[in-house]
Amino acid sequence: MGEINTICIFGLGIMGTGIAQVAATNGFKVVAVDTFEQALDRAQQTMARSLKKFEEKGKLPSPPEEITERITWSTDYQAAQLADLVIESVPEIMELKQEVLGKADRCCRPEVIFASNTSQFSITALAAATDRPDRFIGMHWFNPPVIMKLIEVVRGLQTSDATLETLMAVCHKLNKETVVCNKDTVGFITTRMLSLWGSEAARILEEGIASVEDIDKACRLAFGHPMGPFQLSDFSGLETGLRVRQKLFETYGDRYRPTPTQINLVKAGFLGRKSGRGYYDYSGDK
Ligand SMILES: NC(=O)c1ccc[n+]([C@@H]2O[C@H](COP(=O)([O-])OP(=O)(O)OC[C@H]3O[C@@H](n4cnc5c(N)ncnc54)[C@H](O)[C@@H]3O)[C@@H](O)[C@H]2O)c1
Numbered sequence: 001m002g003e004i005n006t007i008c009i010f011g012l013g014i015m016g017t018g019i020a021q022v023a024a025t026n027g028f029k030v031v032a033v034d035t036f037e038q039a040l041d042r043a044q045q046t047m048a049r050s051l052k053k054f055e056e057k058g059k060l061p062s063p064p065e066e067i068t069e070r071i072t073w074s075t076d077y078q079a080a081q082l083a084d085l086v087i088e089s090v091p092e093i094m095e096l097k098q099e100v101l102g103k104a105d106r107c108c109r110p111e112v113i114f115a116s117n118t119s120q121f122s123i124t125a126l127a128a129a130t131d132r133p134d135r136f137i138g139m140h141w142f143n144p145p146v147i148m149k150l151i152e153v154v155r156g157l158q159t160s161d162a163t164l165e166t167l168m169a170v171c172h173k174l175n176k177e178t179v180v181c182n183k184d185t186v187g188f189i190t191t192r193m194l195s196l197w198g199s200e201a202a203r204i205l206e207e208g209i210a211s212v213e214d215i216d217k218a219c220r221l222a223f224g225h226p227m228g229p230f231q232l233s234d235f236s237g238l239e240t241g242l243r244v245r246q247k248l249f250e251t252y253g254d255r256y257r258p259t260p261t262q263i264n265l266v267k268a269g270f271l272g273r274k275s276g277r278g279y280y281d282y283s284g285d286k
Pocket residue numbers: 010011012013014015016033034035036039089090091092093096100117118119120140141142143235236237240
């Protein structure tokens with residue numbers, strides 16, 4: 001497999017923006033593709049703010065302009081022609097991911113490796129949307145990608161050893177640690193654990209046992225978590241969390257059943273930080 005110099009990212013939302021920043025900071029050329037012009041504008045603004053903070057802390061290997069110069073922004077899938085590695089990070093909807101992957105597959109050279117940042121879907125099912133199941137792999141990042149050290153690497157049924165080796169080398173160049181999920185199972189290691197934790201917090205809230213603030217505080221101070229489960233849900237997007245839980249529930253049964261609060265907040269459009277309200281109210285934030 002050839003050298004990986006250019007990484008194409010599909011979906012410049014919460015995760016794709018951070019992934020693009022990590023890749024460009026660590027010397028990769030980046031092609032950032034999103035179908036929405038607005039999403040690309042927002043991604044550029046978010047990244048500029050984040051790079052400034054890293055620069056102020058003396059934590060950038062090169063000036064922000066040098067890093068952003070490595071990135072090409074585009075709404076056109078054909079931009080993926082330049083890629084040596086594709087990372088898909090569009091919303092957690094199977095049909096959408098399959099459509100994006102199928103389209104990207106037709107734009108890229110056959111040897112290009114495809115990775116999906118899905119939180120839980122079967123890598124084998126996503127790979128089936130392409131003609132490169134042996135060059136397809138799960139690359140599960142954590143939020144925020146610019147801070148979190150881990151990438152969970154997931155093998156699909158047909159992922160080749162060479163693909164795994166190449167992706168592991170890329171992860172290390174990105175300055176990340178890895179764990180490998182050897183069996184393609186819904187929810188991998190981390191999403192199975194995290195979803196149970198978040199749902200138990202929602203049940204404690206619904207039973208009137210403690211407030212949102214105190215459940216979060218208990219988790220931060222008792223277990224050393226940087227964020228409590230409700231803070232993390234708001235940060236990640238409540239609709240993403242619900243989609244993930246619905247799939248886990250379908251796969252593993254009752255222990256993952258979404259709670260009424262998790263369902264109702266999404267129905268009300270309270271998606272967390274991105275919509276200005278979730279478990280907490282962010283309307284006063286800039
Ligand atoms: N949010 C988290 O904390 C988190 C953590 C780990 C993994 N993930 C996974 O990462 C993926 C993305 O999640 P997110 O939270 O960044 O979502 P998001 O909604 O913030 O961003 C998704 C982006 O994809 C773009 N998009 C939609 N349709 C597209 C298309 N057809 N082609 C190209 N771009 C398209 C949207 O415009 C948006 O910018 C999901 O699979 C999610 O499960 C999320």
